[in-house]
Amino acid sequence: MQVPNSFKLALLKQMLLGFQLSAVSSNSMSFHERKNAIKLSADAAMVFARGSTRWTRGLVASLSKNRNNEDLLRGILGKKYERLSLPCCNSWKIPRSRKILKRCLGLCSRRKKATGTQHDVKSSSTLARRLVKKRIQVLKKLLPGGDSMEGFSLLDQTLDYAVSLKAQVDVMRRLLKISKASNLNK
Amino acid sequence: MSGRGSSSRITDEEINELVTKLQSLLPESRRRNIGRASASKLLKETCSYIKSLHRDVDDLSDRLSALMATMDANSPQADIIRSLLRS
Numbered sequence: 154m155q156v157p158n159s160f161k162l163a164l165l166k167q168m169l170l171g172f173q174l175s176a177v178s179s180n181s182m183s184f185h186e187r188k189n190a191i192k193l194s195a196d197a198a199m200v201f202a203r204g205s206t207r208w209t210r211g212l213v214a215s216l217s218k219n220r221n222n223e224d225l226l227r228g229i230l231g232k233k234y235e236r237l238s239l240p241c242c243n244s245w246k247i248p249r250s251r252k253i254l255k256r257c258l259g260l261c262s263r264r265k266k267a268t269g270t271q272h273d274v275k276s277s278s279t280l281a282r283r284l285v286k287k288r289i290q291v292l293k294k295l296l297p298g299g300d301s302m303e304g305f306s307l308l309d310q311t312l313d314y315a316v317s318l319k320a321q322v323d324v325m326r327r328l329l330k331i332s333k334a335s336n337l338n339k
Numbered sequence: 340m341s342g343r344g345s346s347s348r349i350t351d352e353e354i355n356e357l358v359t360k361l362q363s364l365l366p367e368s369r370r371r372n373i374g375r376a377s378a379s380k381l382l383k384e385t386c387s388y389i390k391s392l393h394r395d396v397d398d399l400s401d402r403l404s405a406l407m408a409t410m411d412a413n414s415p416q417a418d419i420i421r422s423l424l425r426s
Binding site: 154172177178180182184187188191192195281284285288289291292295296305308309311312314315316318319321322325326328329332333 | 388389400
């Protein structure tokens with residue numbers, strides 16, 4: 154699964170804008186200040202490129218918790234910042250989504266059960282269910298804004314987030330490669 | 340990503356598609372660990388994939404930070420970056 158090139162280009166542009174705004178190439182920054190500025194620029198750029206969805210709003214919310222980040226966030230996101238900061242209320246969807254998640258993950262285990270042996274079915278399925286629950290809790294912590302998501306939305310947003318993250322990694326890697334290569338010609 | 344805003348039913352096809360997409364999202368090496376895709380294994384691999392992407396971002400930020408420290412605004416690197424932005 155891949156993002157379009159326009160996504161990566163937008164990500165790169167905004168990330169470089171972020172570097173400029175926070176003056177990462179100045180000598181007055183400590184290593185950690187610079188690294189944090191780079192990470193923040195990369196995340197804000199990813200949000201900009203993706204636009205409005207639940208995880209991007211979750212990410213903006215958590216990045217905004219640190220007051221020092223506000224200027225850079227506004228600088229990179231521009232008008233989008235206000236829109237992405239609006240709370241989203243989808244609480245009514247949650248009960249239904251849980252059923253859908255069970256159906257969804259049921260499809261996975263049904264495929265397996267069809268070919269497996271029939272020993273203590275009840276306790277093995279309870280164990281499986283408990284394990285699935287545990288893993289979902291882990292996933293919710295990894296996904297920005299994940300705590301308020303359930304079921305289908307959770308998985309859908311996870312997919313979306315992972316694809317965007319991969320693009321972020323690709324862009325940063327390419328930038329590093331290009332910068333290093335040109336550094337050698339100094 | 341999915342325009343389900345006002346529709347009330349999520350079909351089995353949509354769910355199947357999502358599960359397939361999640362599986363195909365994982366790089367080859369992780370997909371091998373799942374075999375016939377038990378739900379908990381799929382979730383486990385997805386979580387560890389996301390964690391590894393987070394680590395990649397952190398590592399790349401370290402390296403970019405070290406590099407940026409040695410760059411100055413008028414160097415050839417800046418020109419290359421500017422030309423990247425123009426394309």
